[in-house]
Amino acid sequence: MESEMHGIVDRILYDSRKKAKSIIKEARKSADMMLEKQKESARQKAGEKVSSMLKKTESEVATIRGTVFTDVRRKASWTVLYEKERLVTHVLDEVKTKLEALSQSKKYISILETFIVDAGTVLGGGTLEVLLNKRDLTLPLKPNVLAKAITEKTGKTTQLKLSKQKIETFGGVVVKTVDGKIVADNTFEAILKRREKELRFKTARILFRD
Amino acid sequence: MSTLLKVLVKIMEGESEGRRILEDANDQTEKIKREAQEKTEEVYKKEYEEAIAEGERKSMELKKKARENAEREAESILRHAEEQVKEIQAKTRERFDEAVNAILGEIIS
Numbered sequence: 001m002e003s004e005m006h007g008i009v010d011r012i013l014y015d016s017r018k019k020a021k022s023i024i025k026e027a028r029k030s031a032d033m034m035l036e037k038q039k040e041s042a043r044q045k046a047g048e049k050v051s052s053m054l055k056k057t058e059s060e061v062a063t064i065r066g067t068v069f070t071d072v073r074r075k076a077s078w079t080v081l082y083e084k085e086r087l088v089t090h091v092l093d094e095v096k097t098k099l100e101a102l103s104q105s106k107k108y109i110s111i112l113e114t115f116i117v118d119a120g121t122v123l124g125g126g127t128l129e130v131l132l133n134k135r136d137l138t139l140p141l142k143p144n145v146l147a148k149a150i151t152e153k154t155g156k157t158t159q160l161k162l163s164k165q166k167i168e169t170f171g172g173v174v175v176k177t178v179d180g181k182i183v184a185d186n187t188f189e190a191i192l193k194r195r196e197k198e199l200r201f202k203t204a205r206i207l208f209r210d
Numbered sequence: 211m212s213t214l215l216k217v218l219v220k221i222m223e224g225e226s227e228g229r230r231i232l233e234d235a236n237d238q239t240e241k242i243k244r245e246a247q248e249k250t251e252e253v254y255k256k257e258y259e260e261a262i263a264e265g266e267r268k269s270m271e272l273k274k275k276a277r278e279n280a281e282r283e284a285e286s287i288l289r290h291a292e293e294q295v296k297e298i299q300a301k302t303r304e305r306f307d308e309a310v311n312a313i314l315g316e317i318i319s
Contacts, residue, residue: 009224016228020235031246042257050265068280076291
């Protein structure tokens, strides 16, 4: 009878433990499912945001490509343009060097005379003051002959006075009215500066013609 | 105490122990549920942030690749410009003196 009793008690405990295990197992399963559901929900929500983010990225990618190509095309144009500018400047630098050499040649005196006549004509003749650099003041200029040429061109009696004031230039002349109100600057530097745009354009036309 | 009574007492004790085991199991179940509940927000946040971070990484990678590809493709434009520069230099070498003399003539004529 005692062994039967033990059997019954053991059975009761066995069943209880089995049921307890099952309850706990079920609870764990349920908890895991709940957490998995949360994860899935988070992934879904994030997926919507990521999808919209990637759509935006597609448009950004197109912009990036466009920007890169625009920048490179601009850089390429600048490379060519910069080289052209450099070559034009090189020509004008050489012109300046040649003018400096020319100012020490025999041909120079006639050029200087032409510059004086041109400047005097621009000023409309009259009594004019002629300013030269130190070296050119020693040249055998003929002011009366030049004044006559200006008179013929302007129709106004002209008198040229060589100024004692020396100007700083590598060649050319400054002519002004005696009152100093009007000045015609025909120094090489002034001519190059005044006509720079036009000369650069002409140089470019020769250098880069097809 | 009669033997029968002893048996009944033992069985009742067994039943009582069985109920205690089940009560413990129920307590554990409650604890598991409570802990899971407490974790939900943290799990959601972590999963969400990881997915977003992955999306951002992918987006950055796409943009980086797009830039690299575009720069590689655009290299030909620069190469063409460099060739153009060489052609210009070759042509202008031949025309340099002509240009200098023409400009000189413009100034002194």
